[in-house]
Amino acid sequence: MFRHTKLLQCEAKPERPDAVYARKLQELIGGAYGEMTVTMQYLFQGWNCRIEGKYKDLIMDTATEEIGHVEMLATMVARLLDGAPAEQAAAAAKDPVMAAVLGGMDPQQAIVAGGGAMPNNSQGVPWNGGYIVASGNLLADFRANVAAEAQGRLQTARLYNMTDDPGVKEMLRFNLARDTVHQKQWLAAIEELISDGLEQPIVPDALFDEEDQTHNHTIWHLSDGTDGDKGGWVGDGTDLEYLHDPEPLGGPATAPRPNPALYATYSPTMDAVGTVKGKAKKLKKKAT
Template identity: 80%
Template sequence: MFRHTKMLQFEAKPAGPDPLYARKLQELIGGAYGEMTVTMQYLFQGWNCRIEGKYKDLIMDTATEEIGHVEMLATMVARLLEGAPATATAEAAKDPVMAAVLGGMDPQQAIVSGGGAVPADSNGTPWNGKYIVASGNLLADFRANAAAEAQGRLQTARLYNMTDDPGVKDMLKFNLARDTVHQKQWLRAIEELQADGLESDIAPNDLFDVEDQTHNNTIWHLSDGPDGNKGGWATGEDRIEYLMDPEALGGPGTAPEPDPALYATHADGTRPAEGDVETYYADGRWKNQVVGNSRASSTGEKKAEAQAQGRELARKRGVTHVVRRKDGEIAEKHDYGK
């Protein structure tokens, strides 16, 4: 059961109307990291929480507060729109040409909501329930919550510097403070989950014995930037190994032949069978790989050398040898089937 109190959590009175800024404030209402998002995120996390007690109570307390933040911002938007669009024009758009360019208030605020806030972002894009994270795993959710509050505080800080209205600034000072404490509470709640033995560092706390142990402590150097391995994550006792010259573990990403009814363009015979040998170019080297295996059988600097190795391997296995050009297209096929 929810009960509404008519008093705002904090005052929302601008010094004067400003339709253009009202449109900007819509981001804090219906944007991806706006108050509607954290409201619904926390509500569904609370409703999905399987543990009665401190964690669920914290989530529901914060969720209910966020409903009030939506109301505060909606009230501020309505007051910034007072008299618009008939008699008030945004200070930044007094010139008729600039008014046309800047757009002033969101047309939806005049056409749909009658001079009030709308459940949308600053571009008028409707709020989307896909913005929220409510997985049922408290560690994963609390980390998402801390990130959402960080993004929300960042946007609030930017908007704080976009207005000189003292009433708007006063409300945003309050919002900044609440975003600060919400970040702190979720980070401390994460620590408490670990102290209570409910979660560890990794979410979910399971299947560690199932995952491929070869790949759970490596970072692949896959960009031109050379300094990734200089970070603290790659040094010290608990460092993650930085693979500076990683090799692809799979073969070419060739899609299977399509259903004829889909009429997708394709060339017959381009897909080698399981067990065939492919000679192909990747990561600056020529490689041979048995189709179906995760690693290359051999590599070489020159195509002729790799092609000879692939041909010999195909002969020994009694399979087809497929030779690809650098662009991945098939250049040659030789069948050594017995």
């Protein structure tokens, strides 16, 4: 059960309208690392969590908080759009809605949302459920959460420097602080998962005996850069080593002959598995 309280977590009152900035704030609502993403990511992680207790409670506490962040930003967007836009746009169009569009409002904010926020990013692209990570493995999920909060805080910091409105900055200072504590909590929870013996650093903690032992400790040098092996991840105290001249292990990446009904172009000399007819026989004869 969720219960809504009619008070914002933090005030969301701009000093003046700004349709252009309202559109920018849409990124923090419906972007890949926006508040809708972390809201749904944490909700599904919590709903899928198989362990009752501290981990599930932490996830659900944070998920519910993030719902409030969406509300704060949506409220700020609506208030930034109220009375927008700039004077020159208003002079160009007497109708206030058209003037707002000319002043920089996302047309969908006017046409679809009636001057309010949308579940979209700053380019008008709708939010996508494919943005979320909820795998059921808490270590993998918590690492994804750290990355999501880091990207979200980065975008908030950039937007903080794109406005001089004191009211907007007040709200963003709150958002920055919450993104900070969320990074801290997920990093701490990762350490606790390991210390509790629930997970190990490699996810999943299984199939180590089954994997190819030749290739589970080598970093392949495959770029022109020459400094990759100078990092602390190789050498004493690690089980990683640099393979400086890796060789391909497979054959040509030739697709097999297509189904004739698909009318894809192929050479008549190719057999069903994508190799040149007769070549395999020649190689076999040479080997003998």
